[in-house]
Amino acid sequence: MLSNNAVVVYFSRTGENYSVGEIEVGNTAKVAQVIASRIGAPTVEIVPVEPYPNVYDEAVAQATQERSAGARPAFTLVAGDGADNPAAMLDSAETIYLGYPIWRSDMPMPVYTFLESRDWSGKTIAPFCTHEGSGLADTVASIRRVVVGATVLDGMELRGAVAQNDVDATVRAVDGWLG
Template sequence: MTTDMTAVVYFSRAGENYGVGTVRTGNTAKLAEAIAQAAGAPIVEITRDEAYPAGYDETTAEAQQEQRTNARPRITLKGDIDALDKATTIYLGYPMWWGDAPMPVYTFLEGRDWNGKTIYPFCTHEGSGLGGTPGNIAKAAHGAKVENGLAVRGTTAQQDADATRHAVDSWLAQ
């Protein structure tokens, strides 16, 4: 009998964020922590080797340039990498940046074997929801099955832990 192993993997950015000011823990990191706690799953953070600037405007310029050029910045994974390698179910989180996931998420997706794995995308946003990211993830994660995702406003994830937990619990119960 096989056991379905799960892991929560996310990309997030602290510093100055849209709608919430300057934060120590990014919006998506807060949502990822709530999912990991509710699912009893280990957590892995995707970090960009060259950190984005702390300022919102500077990050915006750099990240938009990455999107325009379809860049794949170098990344490092932090956390329980062994659990990630064994997991067949991945909860994958990211902020929505101009209708898509940040480019470090695609570096992560394109650098792994996804055969036999299921991805549940989740994001923080300020109005766009998941947009077309589930389809983009399916294209980048060859062999993965991509399921229904969860979209939570970044302001909610950052400022309302009860509403965030409720959204996570409802999503996981589906």
């Protein structure tokens, strides 16, 4: 699965989170950082233009409303480690490791906006998610429907509480997935 030309792209949320309380680094961001360190790839974060509320129940209400409406919230891409031009990083990458939390058995709507905004022809996408019981849900199939021309690999799922609180278990899960 490794590619010498890869980038780790992820959406993650801080603030009050289910089962882990108030956090400063999102669950999915923690997994993305482990993947990036294991494969030596840069990271790019999908950041919604309108941030989600810090309070968990308010964030859930907003996410539920967006999903019901089929919303496609605007986003920006932020490259990690001070790199610039994340769009160019994506254009040149052969493999994109795509991370997201599972919200109400689906990807957050900004991830759909991101996926629908690019040409994925010839790319390989390796999805990974954090969740608290849903696993990957049907997100791999959803990604396959959206990214025409790309190869979508089987995904990795990890409970958010594990990603947030158990670095060793997160590294083992990532290493097992990466092979």
